[in-house]
Amino acid sequence: MAKVKSNKIRDPLGDRLLQVGLGLFLLLFFIVEVYPLIYVVASSFSSANAITTNKVLLWPVEFTTSSYEFVFQYKQVWVGFRNSVFYTAAHVIIQISCTLLVAYPLSRRYFQSRRFVTFYFYLTTRFAAGMIPTFILKSQLGLYNNVWAVIFSGTTIAVTHMFMLRTAITSNVPEELFDSARIDGANHFQSMTTIAFPLVKSTIAVLCLYGMVESWNDYFTGMLYLREKELYPLQVVLRPIMTDASNGMDATGMDSAYANMANDAKEGLRYALIVITAIPPVVAYFILQKNFKGGVMMGSVKG
């Protein structure tokens, strides 16, 4: 079938109006999405006085970096940050390895337990024991107050990831490559690492991002299982500061040198903390962004 080149004459007014309309809609959407973010960043660089007298709208008012300075001295936050980095990295590595280890066999059509294994994992997404029995079991396995409880959290085996990766392998890696590898004497493990893995790097990058965000943002697992200040992940450290729901906001118990500062800096501080916490996942996204090409990778979900 001959391709018809898009012909400018065939561009009716209706189409152009449509584009304008769509463009406006997108602009509106853009503003709504981006404005709160701008406000947060602007406030984090504004003086407390400006914030509480409601002067901040689009840009920092009475520019100051004192909120960030305060955060940098706040040791607990950095302990939490460090912990989160470690937990996230470990979690993602383990998660991706497990995902690949299951996705590869599932992609082999001749694997006879294929359906059984698929169903076996799928069932866990439909039906779960619940938070409490899982907690009891994990405690009895010695994971109570143990960093591995956070690393081996509920999402270590990410079933949807498995299916996505499986589909990616089947659609991106031609069978012939596997066949010729087998002929050359490669076993499955070698096939997986040398043939499949490089060709689905894109998908794996995306799955890494998913896992990373999930782990980085996880509050409840850390709160439930850990009991030591040195072990708490960032989200747990942030909770009393963020939600103002506890007496964490009182000045009683405040270090005298910081009492005054804290009351003023408190406003900007929260915003600074929001910015600092959100940066790692966003940065990770922008790094891995090129893997998000339209349909190539994500079409695999349909599988």
Add this chain to the structure above:
Amino acid sequence: MAKSVAAAPQTLVPQKGWRRFAFNCKRDWMLYAMCLIPVVYVLIFNYIPMYGIQLAFRDYKPRKGIWGSPWIGLDNYREFFAFYGSKNYILNTLAISTYQLALFPLPVLLALVIHAYKGKTFKKIVQNVSYVPHFISLVVLCGMLSTVLSPLTGLVATLNKTFGFNIGDLRSDPRAYRHVYVWSDVWQNLGWNTILYLSALSGVPDEVHEAAKVDGASRFRRIWVVDFPTILPMCSLMLIMQFGSLFSVGYQKAYLMMNAANASVAGMMSTYVYTHGIKTGEMGMGQAVGLMNSVLGMILTLIANGVADRLSDGEMALF
């Protein structure tokens, strides 16, 4: 030739039954070995805890363990319904989940818009920016809500002063709670949720679009005739899955957003698990309500799936 070597054992392959199974296992032992660790992991962490489901029917005394605790049958459920606020909790849960369900078309529409729009750079900027809120954690989001919505010191106050609005306190106003809950969720996830649909849309080969153009279809008509049916299966899938979580909504976010003033509308079944189950040490009760939620969810998924099945002649069902 290597091929013939490989071919030779073929003739000796048992054709059916136990022998064939064993043969295949031997042949693919490495595949089994690869699956082994995740399979064992899931066995330990997902399947074994299921024996704890019976907590819902026992009066759990940690000293006696699960098996030793007295059996009380449906007492936990009786107690749940004897609690005056249970109906309210169920209503709140359903209100929020149906509200969210009703907003289901939003990501679809947005995906269609983005896909139809031609300006490449602008499109890219908008998309990337709209992904950023997705990466914010719930704790941080609730912190943002708490700060930004303050009519005294937040963005709302600034808007009130600069533009003369008179927005009240959306954090504590019970009437505003549902809207804040749902729309903050939209703000956070709308952009990200379009990815799925966009990928399905870009899966359509160009020929189809060209053919439509040749036939004189305007852009708008093309959206209706080509794009829309393409993503319908995806929509169906997502919709069915969302039905399944109708009752368990609110597990984390409601817990974080709950405060004294909005307690009467913020209470949901999943927060009940916390406030009257875990925090009061009554684990059995928490488990009972949790169990009820998942069972109801499963039933709903099956129903939704069945409906989708019927309506589409089997094309758009999950299973």
Add this chain to the structure above:
Amino acid sequence: MKKFLALFLALITVLGLCACTGGGGKETRELTADDYTEDGRLKISVGVTSKAWVLGYDSEENAYTKWIEETCGVEISFVEFANANDAVTQITTSVAAGAKLPDIILLDTGMNRNLVTTYGADEYFVNLGEYFADKTGKSKIFWDRVESEQLSEVDRQLVLSTMFEADGKSVYAIPAFETTVIDYVASMPWISTTWLDKVGKDAPENPQELYDVLKAFKAAGCEYPMLGTNNHHYLGYRVTDWIINFYTYFNNKNPIQLNDGKVEFAFTQDGYREGLKFVRKLIQDGLLTDPYSVQVADVNLLANPADGVSKVGIVFGHLTLFNIDSVDDVIFEYEHLPTWGNAIMHQPTVMMSKFITEDCKPGKRDKAFEILMTMFSEEGSLRHRYGEKGVDWVDADEGAKSPYGFEAKYKLLQETWGQPGFNRWAVGGGFNYMAEGESAQVDENTHDYVVKKFDMFKKMIEDFNASAEANNPETILPILQGTREEQDQYDIAITNIDDRWPKAMAEFIQGTKNINSDADWKAYLDELDRIGLNDYLKYLQTVYARTQK
């Protein structure tokens, strides 16, 4: 390969079964060498809450920790709960999983009274009854302070009736207790003299005058004529409680009254309704900012704004909580507003907050109790409140007097209200002295603004006592706590009512339900009846009757 697989699966199944049987064997309850440090001190683990906002806080390096370790001859290791909100969740889940709790648990805001009884009865908390029976021995410090003259009879009854279980002997938690009026007044109103001058009025002495003054403030351009928050449990922020107390006795933490020998709920009384009506009127006329919308941080910021211009007419809160360093601070423009209603102090300031858990080996319990008693002692309380002795405070000079004329007990070397946060645990003291002024030595070295602070509080305490004397009802009921069986029996009614009435109060205050409509009020009362009000009252009556015997 198959064999290996089969073996592995079998192993897993066995492991799983083991998990099912409720955990491995317990470690021995006898003391072993591991329980002692090299120099022979016992090792004790203490559960505390992490402290947000406090820089430089380190449990191990804490001056308070070191003092306790020295005084009691122990070595302390810490288990830190995530935050005050989730601490109880962490404890209940630990209990449920059979995980080991620390030897001692210290909670910021205490644990639900019923839960304490339950855990005590189920033997998760050690019954300290026999320690308290030993009045001249092990619990001497406690009894000396509780039975001293510094505590009023009412307060004494409060502590004792809350601490002891229904049988009169068992005790599962040691309370944190404040004798000081300052820290536990339910509502602390301060009126801005600047604004009073601006409108040319005197401080109001009844509801009508209050209304007029606020209206004048507003007309003169005051941004927040009245500001307080209902989002905080204590420390004087609850404006609605103050107003309700014009008409009837109401304590948010223990909303019961004794009327003609019968126990009744404050929130069903007509006076309560009158109070809410007034609150609603103030909100509608723009004179009171919605107290559910205001946060503690907002109060602090607006009462003492960075630009030094007073924006609030009447503010509720603990004003001197922040660093004041000059007599020109905005804070000093405020004056305590005496109330013509009941003067409420929270009960119990007796928070059930210190426990010894069953996981503490029997051989260590005496030591654990000794630690808790040490915290309870006068020096312990002072150290907890003011910081390190010799660095933040010292003993008062011989014969020195406090600004209120009492014998001074301590001299502050630094001037922050409250102590350096990094030098104490989140919850520590036994009970604290009438703070800030009553026992502090003030001499020529004290800065003028500190003296001024003391003066502010002196007036507040005087006003408070005068109001209590003049207005409070004859009998103020302590928290009435039944036995475990009674609790179980009335469980549903108790849960329902405890849950419903604060929500209803919010509904009336925010206008979701109309307090002025008789129909709405009746519907509210009917609903309470329907969900168990009378059962709950029956329960309370029984408990009360028992205390009268």
